[in-house]
Amino acid sequence: MKQSLFTIKENVALTHDIMKMVLSGDTTDITRPGQFVNVLIEGQYLRRPISVNDAIDGELTLIYKIVGVGTEKMAKMTPGEKLDILTGLGNGYDTEKSGDRPLLIGGGVGVPPLYMLAKQLCAKGCDVTVILGFRSARDVFYKDEFEALGAKVFVTTEDGTAGTKGFVTGVFGEAGDYTHTYSCGPEPMLRAVYNTSVTSGQYSFEERMGCGFGACMGCSCKTLYGNKRICKDGPVLVKEEIVWEK
Amino acid sequence: MGEMNRLNVNLCGIDMDNPIIPASGTFGFGYEFAELYDINILGTFSFKGTTREARFGNATPRIAECPSGMLNAVGLQNPGVDAVIARELPKMKEVFHKPVMANVSGFSLDEYVEVSSRIDKEDCVGWIELNISCPNVHGGGMAFGTCASSAESVVKAVREVVKKPLIVKLSPNVTNIVEIAKAVEAAGADGVSLINTLLGMRIDMRKKKPLLANVTGGYSGAAVFPVALRMVYQVAGAVKIPVVGMGGVSTAEDVIEMMMAGATAVEIGAENLRNPWACRDIINALPETMDKYGITDLSSIIGAAQP
């Protein structure tokens, strides 16, 4: 974990409530896709955990949803402004487990971290398939970016205004055979993917956090491998350890 | 006079290089922070509240943000005293070489007695901090600390079985904290620490429901500082035993105010969660801040603001 100041280079809207922020700073502690950073926002007490969309050579890209006062303030920030960020948080995805034909499934604000993962898997020579689930056509983002990496992309929307109507699990059949499942999104979606997927997999969870680095026990969850902290031992859990509670 | 001597304090007979103590529940067993800086620069730290059995704690969400502070309803998640002794303390000793403060919690008088007497035998433990003030568990914790007679009986019972200095951690969720402080002093406490968190809640407006799964949680962080300072001042003016002050401390200035109010040492909680280097930064800032206010050594200002 590292604390450093990042400078905003770009902060633009991707949809009506999804923003993309590109920053420059020290990205050396970001070692795996699926990790997150914790952003201190002026006037907010707790930092905001945000997944890493991409990190290369001192350039950090965050894609975030405007959900409350903290992210509203972030959305109003302009190039040149600085942010205090803790980097290198969370375990991230293990790309070694992918096999030749990994299937990546993201829902809503769970889509962004899959980008860095897809990029690494494509670079490794995998045949990558991605399913992106959204509520409606106006919520869709990053389809083209995944395609540009060379991944095969399916889009689903709940109301059918873009891609296939329904949920992400509805297009598993079309997606063909796959060797490993990577997923990130809201818990009901993760659960549906877990029940539909026939392979081993890695699932990234979200929880309200205090510190983001394993000190406060705010984001604990039960697993078959014992109690874990989503922020430090997660956010990625392997399929065989997951316990569904709620 | 060297910098170390300027910051030196003595808490219940044990010398400390400085009065800075990360508060229980915000510092684990130290080793997450040992990866970030040498935690031996601390006066000591208070480890996570330990109970007889392992506890998962409350359902999530158990954290909520507030203006200048946070609510937590962790509910004493800890691996239980056996695992703390067998697993956590040996790991802690690799990175921390000073006497540690052992935070003990419980749900019955028996449990407080048993956990305290076992922890007391550990070499690395300097002080026992008896938490009779956790607001996030039912049927224990705060129930002992909000009634003078039950506070007195639990302290008496624990006092009989422990040799180490016994510091009793008090709840601010009472009508008269001075009365409780006097009761635990009379029962044999060697010190008191205060404040634990203030009972609070938030509502999720979209769901029209309490935000925390536990409904209520403990409020702490910068916002509670004036309340905590007032209570430290009142208690320090009424008891003869040392007072450890905490609640909302986030700067070297706050430390000095707490000590002037009567604190011998100062704990820092929530601030560690926003800035993991907070305690190191405060220790580094103390000499310069003392110079600014014409303070030569910290122990000379303890209770300076008392009438």
Ligand SMILES: Cc1cc2nc3c(=O)[nH]c(=O)nc-3n(C[C@H](O)[C@H](O)[C@H](O)COP(=O)(O)O)c2cc1C
């Ligand atoms: C996440 C969290 C967990 C806590 N857990 C404990 C605990 O296990 N035992 C205890 O005595 N106090 C616990 N506390 C209370 C703190 O030790 C401290 O009394 C309180 O937070 C006030 O200080 P602060 O404003 O600096 O945070 C906890 C506080 C927080 C924020």
